[in-house]
Amino acid sequence: MIDLHCHILPGLDDGSPDLATSIAMARIALDDGIETIVATPHWLVDIGPTPAQIRTAAQQLQTALVDHNIPLTVLPGAEVRADPELPAMVRRDEVMTLADDGRYLLLEPPFIGIPNYLEQLCFELQIAGITPILAHPERAEVAQREPELYERLVARGCLIQVNAPSLHGDYGRTIAEIAADLIRRGLAHIVASDAHNATSRPPVLSDARQAVVQAAGEAAFRQMTELVPSRIIAGRQAGDSTRTVK
């Protein structure tokens, strides 16, 4: 499996605090059947981290994993907070894309409030050659108040990533139902861990298998944790073929 959303890089955000934790997270991921992690530290306009810092940190962690005989691939990425400045910054190569592929951006919508600029932002990113992947929209308040927003964004070519812990029920029943419903309606394309540590929020995807299979059938879990993510890290078209079919 490929985990496209994981705060495994040490010391860059509220995820892993140190190398020992990052290595513990890598071991958990490997035990769960994850072979590749895209490291996605939180990124904010004016704060960063810069793409160069993320590349260096990912390379350093990869080297440490090799030294510890942990056969897990770590690629650079970022979880980018939605901001109207993003399209201009993307054009200046100031924002890290997923797997540094220059094509897919993991975009974090605000948890509270309906961001009236979100649709325009996604459109402008697409004009700049970027496909936005909305990170865990099931956790955002807007998912409950305006679910049609996601239908419109997906119809225009955006992708959606749901959190494995959401499906597993770790954030409560309402969020679990919203996440499963996004999958059932063919609106979600990727399941990722959004792991922050090795204890309360570990890099585990297999916990979500049952909910995904119930929502969209046996093939959907592999599609959302392997096939679509593999296209994304290769910078290839994910497109309509990502829609899950029961």
Ligand SMILES: [Fe+2]
């Ligand atoms: Fe995250």
